[in-house]
Amino acid sequence: MWYLAYSFDQDDFFNILPFYTLAFAAWIFVMRADLRINQILWMGILLRLGLIGSFPSLSDDIYRFFWDGTLIIQGLSPYGILPSDVVSLGIPNLDQTLYNQLNSPSYYTIYPPINQLYFALGSIAKNISLANVIMKCLIILTEVIGYIFIIKILKQNGLKPILSSLYFLNPLVIIEGSGNLHFEVVMIPFLCISIYYVFNNKLIYGALWMAISIGVKLLPLMILPYFWFNMGKKDRNVFFGSLILFCTLIFLPLITSIGGTSFMSSVDLYFRKFEFNASIYYLFRYLGQQISGYNLIRYIGPALAAITLGFNLFLASSKIKYTFSNFARYGLISWSIYLLLATTVHPWYVITILFFSIFTDIKYPSIWTYLIFISYVNYSYPKYYENLWWIFLEYVVLFIFIIVEYKHTIRYIKKRDIA
Template structure:
């Protein structure tokens, strides 16, 4: 279907400007700039939500992709979590479980690890805590450290590229689920053009993007395929990216009924255990539980 140009397509421009300011031009303490950029972005975002139609979705989906692509090439500015990602990635590259020791241990004489030094340590926001990142996140850190062992910028680029691809999957799953439930597909713009989501997930590398992908995939498999096993495995992967999906488990009882829900939970437990198994050792449970205080 050919899309007719509408003047309000230009609302993507202030949205882009605001997102780029937040992704490249501000620090955490620049409150005025942050407030102004978010005000500009959300103003454009709200107008788009009011004006957009389903027929124009190719334009808005392309815009959502370009907004994320625009943030690909800078280090996160509003979050310092990436430095823990780099730290964990280098440990995994050396075959060391990141849950084994606190970061300071690897600065001691005789315990040094390539890529870990005082400069990186000083960037960590919680050096007195063990890492909190589950296995799928850790696997991506290891991949980024392998592809870019010496460059923080390169490490960031690898992870942002992964998040960008994941967000493409999120867009497809959202649109597909809305069609299944016969809802307006423009409702997906609530997520896809939300400047907070764009900046925090793609720009600042928060792993909710990966969690959301596997969570949506679990719902899609459950609705489209009627498959409890693949849905349970997808949900397990969501937990292995971020622990938050655990709070949604009670809703599956209503959806599936008790008999199928018990089977779903059993398969989910097995899948989650297998995904966490590579990191599991004597130190893992204590380290993870102590860090959840964060």
Template sequence: MTNKHALLVILLSAIAYYLFAYTTARTDFNKVFTYYSILFIAFVLLYKYSKLSTKWLIVSGILLRLIFLFAIPNLSDDFYRFIWDGRAIANGINPYLILPQNNPNLISNGIELYKGMGSMNGSHFTCYPPLNQFAFTIPAIISENGILISTIMMRLTLIISDIIALYFGLKILEHLNIEKRKILLYFINPFIIIELTGNLHYEGMMIAFLSASIYYLLKNKNHLSAILWAFAVSIKLIPLLFIPLFYKKLGLKKLLIYGTLVLIVNAILFLPFIDKELIQNFSSSIELYFQNFEFNASIYYIVREIGFWIKGYNIIGIVGKITPFIIISIAALISLIRKNNKIDILFTSMLFLIVCYYILASVVHPWYIAIPLFLSVFTKYKFPVIWSFTIIFSYSAYVNHNYKENLWLVFLEYLIVIIFFIIEIIQTTSPSETKHNKLPL
């Protein structure tokens, strides 16, 4: 593909992103799927066939993100809760102690925000860790009125987060002697641009801290790495899952110090919100997540059907209590049997662990796939790139306001990913995980 053709593809992508951001509702799945497919094809063409330099494709990725700047997120309503929590803090209210449904008039635009987030979101206590809450507060400090200004501020914050993840991602690739172009599998992927920049999900900020932490871990700056890892955990709790995998790289003593630092930093970050009801409310929201919610699951749906057949009712409460122990066991097993002292193997272990977690989970929202996609950049596996496309099938659940998943499309989503994963496993002929497949996709 010539540079002229590549620029044309970027221009067409810009038009598609604009139409996606400003003219598409999530209830119109045909439009969502069509625009997303066009954008994904353009992404593949640019990554695989374009002769444009990595630098220019990175610049195009930043410019494409800016198209969303004035758009209200159209695929997720979580941002309403983000704004609510941030404005609560700005007004001196502890967001861990109030329910939006009981306090719609406490903050500016409170009723509008509660209607936007929906009764399900507004009827439970916030589950977002403290550093995430501080990030929500930034837009409220700038302006406590209106929705658009808040979304613009959040979006700029998340674009900066993506650039930070890009910066450290490039440094990690250089350290591992992997071609830097691979970072584009993450940075110009329409999934990342739409879900993180477009829909304002803070996985992007978590990955920014995670990437910096991993880089300093590679440089044996363990204390700095642990502090940054704690920041990532204080955005989203999921990075806690990976800490046992550092056992062979750090050794038991250093691992205990590392984990203790992560816990201490998180405890300090919780101090501004400390209250006797904090632990109860926060843990109740986490428990509710594991034992009540269902969305875009795979193995869990099979287990659920078996439960209906045997028990005659939904066994999510039982499964939700067992699943964490299964994941902890898998994490312990991977940390003991794999040579995670080698960085390339460590990345693969992290990828396998997070995929195991999502395969067993009862809830797999689209934006969750950002983590395995980022990790895959540093491995020879590319099935998460495929997943970043098939995940769009999950939005078929929003075709009508009553919300009903199309389980055939969910099945197709996971079937395609599993097939590609099996193919990649079969094609892995070398016992060493230091050699990386040079195929772009």
């Protein structure tokens, strides 16, 4: 895993995949061992610490992180100003060289306030390499706290603590988090803390940590319908009232600046313009091109997002018992539908599904954390090219696993009911 992080760039797919396969095989071997909680913890910390000195090689997002963080350090809001408007201001460290490294220089930032806090703390160093180290240290610290709460939840629900290794030692989680600075691994610990407090009926604490998680990534908004439809009226009022208050405070820099509209326009662009490693969307895109002669993403993207929302609300409002196990399964299924209908599915997007899976008997997310690495093949060509045959392979294998697992689950339920 360390060799992969230090030796290869994004375009070295056919060198990356064998080493990732070895890391994945080692992970499977370790999971079969009878490890104690502390052994899993220290092994996970050691693997992450070994990546601190590596510069993100599979993603160029760090340049935008440093850009936004430096703006904050200079007293400027990253929400209301485009990078192209900043270059001419002569701000130290925000020069043409860094600007040329940005992957979306013509778009407003899409990163929420808590995420920006991590960027700012890293950018205090005024050097992108040092900022990389600082942010990785902060990420690892957050992950360790999250691991403690994962263990608490597992024990509280009668699940084996060794299941934590499914998440904490997973190669994708480590490489994309501590290696490439993707903040899903920060969002999840805060989400985990929130879940722990909510199901221990400490709703105000739960709302606080849920708001912080949303402040890292907006994605936890997806699971809120479950609480809305399944909490008692009093608990619902306390939880959502507190959540609205905390979210208002966290997003105040966005709400009170001209950047609020710009931020939402960037979110809208995500559904209408960006596409990468999708599955069902590509089928609709193909049909749309056959009918109209051009890419209909500006219509298909929002339509699929609406379908995702509708399915989520339907699933949350179904008459299911308000328990943690049902919530975990709901989170896994709703997040899976979101990704299967999404226009963009980067490897690190799967990390959240893996997190929910450790509290269930559903295992296809673990397989997906390996298969999704295939998407890096798109960067292996002289010019970026999305090879649909590789993507087809990824999703065919994934759907086979999903179908087989679904049939096995149905068969088990029928046998149990008969018994």
